[in-house]
Amino acid sequence: MSELVPGTGVDAAVVPLAHAPLPADEVLIGRPTSATHPLATLGEVEVxxxxxxxxxxxxxxxxxxxxVLSGHARIEFVEPALPAIEVDPGLVVRLSEGQRTVWTVTETLRKIYIA
Known part of the structure; x- marks a missing residue:
């Protein structure tokens, strides 16, 4: 599937994604994989x-x-140091350029991002 065509829709919860291992220098525990699928570019913003x-x-x-569409994770904010948050379906989160984080995913996490 490519980017959405204006006037169309997609069920983001079931779009097939092609996973790849995370870079070894980022993995702290386990063998997590990740996948990204761009839906639209609006000016300089990607969804x-x-x-x-x-x-x-x-x-x-x-x-x-x-x-968050599905799954569960804990996000620790290393720099700047902030309280960790638990993320579940429906939660809306704001991240900032350059923040250093540690993600512990306990149930495959799927999200819609705007960046």
Whole structure:
């Protein structure tokens, strides 16, 4: 599937995604994989689907808002240090460019992102 054509829709919960292993230097526990599927580019903003299988990995974030569609994870904010959050379906989260995080996914996490 390619980007959405104007006037069309897709069930983001079931779009097939092609997973690949995360970079070894980001993986802290397990063998998580991830997949991204862009849905639309609006000016300089990208909207898409992202998914990660169970495991723990570090990341440096982009400016992003996302909505969790399915799964469960805990996000720890390493830099700047902030309280960790648990994310479940329906939660909307804002990340900031350069934030360093650790994601512990316990149930495959799928989200819609706007970045």
């Amino acid at each position: 898409g689907i992202w998914e990660m299988t169970p495991g723990t990995a570090s990341d440096t974030e982009a400016d992003e808002v996302f909505v």
